[in-house]
Amino acid sequence: MKKKNTIFALSSAYGKAGVSVFRISGPDALDILKKLSKKKKFTPNVMQYSDIYHPLTNELLDSCMVVFFKAPKSYTGEDTVELFTHGSIAVIDAVYDALSKFETARIAEPGEFTKRAFLNDKLDLTQVEAISDLIEAETESQRKLALNNTNGQLSKLYNLWRDKLVKILAWYEASIDFSDDEMPINVIDQNNKNLEDVINEIEKHIKTSSVAQLIKYGLDIAIIGKPNVGKSSLFNKIIGQNKAIVSNIAGTTRDVIDAIIDVDGFKINLSDTAGLNSKTNDKIEKKGIKKALEKAQKADIKIYVIDNLKSFDSKQVDKDTIVLLNKIDKKSYKKIPDGILPISVKDNSNWKKFWNLLTFKIKEKMEMSSDATLTQQRYKNTLESVLMFLKTALTEQEIDLKVENLRLATDAIGSITGRVYFNELLDEIFSSFCLGK
Ligand SMILES: Nc1nc2c(ncn2[C@@H]2O[C@H](COP(=O)(O)OP(=O)(O)O)[C@@H](O)[C@H]2O)c(=O)[nH]1
Ligand SMILES: [Mg+2]
Known part of the structure; x- marks a missing residue:
C-alpha cells in the first residue's frame, strides 16, 4: 500500500458561505490537482480558474479557483494546493469524497498543516x-x-x-x-x-504576563452594594439586555449573574451580585451574600452602588472601586463627597461620565507595553x-x-x-x- 503522506482538509468553516477553501499539502498535492482539473501545467503562486472532476466517476464537481504553491514557499513548507470552491455543503461533501479517492492522500488531523510548518522550520512554537x-x-x-x-x-x-x-x-x-x-x-x-x-x-x-492573562481571559468587574440600590438595573443597562431581574423587593438577586461583554475591544466578565444585607435571616440570601463578597474580592474592578449617602461604607472602597450614588432623579443632594459619582440608571443622568470613568479604569488595567508580551x-x-x-x-x-x-x-x-x-x-x-x- 502506498504511504498516505499528502494531507487535505477543508480550511474554512463547514456550511453555506460565499467560498469554501480546501487545502492539500504534501508530495502529491500537484499531481492531485492535475488529476482533479485534467490540466497539465500550473504556474506556482498564480491563481487560475478551473473546473474540477471526480477522479473515479469523471463527474464535474464545481467550477472554482485553484492555486499551487511550490515547496518550500508555502505555509507548510511542502507543495501545497488550495481550492476555492462555491461555499455549498453539497460541493464540500463532493470534493471531500473526490479527495479521499486518492491513494496517497488522507484527511489531515487537527493542526497538522501547522505542525508540518513547524517541522519544516517555517514557524517556531x-x-x-x-x-x-x-x-x-x-x-x-x-x-x-x-x-x-x-x-x-x-x-x-x-x-x-x-x-x-x-x-x-x-x-x-x-x-x-x-x-x-x-x-x-x-x-x-x-x-x-x-x-x-x-x-x-x-x-x-x-x-x-498578568496583562496578557487579563486580555485573554477577560477583566472581572463586580457590581456590589446594598439591596434595592439599582445594581441589577445597572447590570442590565451595561449589557444592554434584561438578564437580571429588577424589582423593588430586597433580596431579589440571590445568585451571582454573569455576562461577557466587549468594552472598547476588551473582554469583560461582568457580575451582578446579591445585595449586601447584613440583617437577613434567609439562608439562600445569606449564601448569595457570601458569594457576592467572594466575587468582589476577586474582581479587578468593583462598581459599588449606593442610593443614599448615609449608607456609604468606606470599607467597600479601594483604588479599584467606582462609587455610584444612584437614583438622583428621586432625590437631590447639596453636596456630594469627591470620588462619588451621582447617576440615575433610570433617566440616564451622568451615564456618559460613568462610562468614561469605567473605560478609563479598564484601559489602565489592560495597558499593554510595546514589548513582547508573555x-x-x-x-x-x-x-x-x-x-x-x-x-x-x-x-x-x-x-x-x-x-x-x-x-x-x-x-x-x-x-x-x-x-x-x-x-x-x-x-x-x-x-x-x-x-x-
Ligand atoms: N427612581 C429610580 N429608581 C431606580 C433607579 N435604578 C433602579 N431603580 C429601581 O430600584 C428598584 C431596585 O432595583 P434593582 O436593580 O432590582 O436593585 P438591586 O437590588 O440593587 O439589584 C427597582 O424598582 C428599580 O426600578 C433609578 O436610577 N431611579
Ligand atoms: Mg439585584
Missing part, C-alpha cells in the same frame, strides 16, 4: 501558539496581542536570552579547562554580571524554572554545578521556541488546533 490564539481571538485587544507574537517577537527575545546563556556557559566551561592565569582577568565577574542581567530581564518579562502559561512555568536554575548557577560556588544549572536553563528556554522539544509537548500544542489549519 511561539508563533504556532500565537496563531492558535489569533484563531481564538474574539476582541480587538486579543487580536493585537496574538498578532504581536505571530511575527516571532517572542522567539527573538527568548533566542536572544538563550544565546547569551550559551556564551556565559562557554566561559564557565572554559574556566574548568584552563588555569586562572590563562583566563582573561575578571572574566568570572563579568560572567556573573551578565547572568544577573538576564535574570533581571526575565523577571521583568514575567510581569507582563501570553502562555507554558512560557511562564518554563521561565520560572529557568529563573530557578539561573539563580542557583549564580550563587553556586562549585563551577561544575554552575555549568550544570546553566545547561538546564538553556535547554528549558530552548523548549519554549522548540529548539529543544519533546513529542508530548508538540502533540499537546497541535491538538488544540481546528481542522484545516
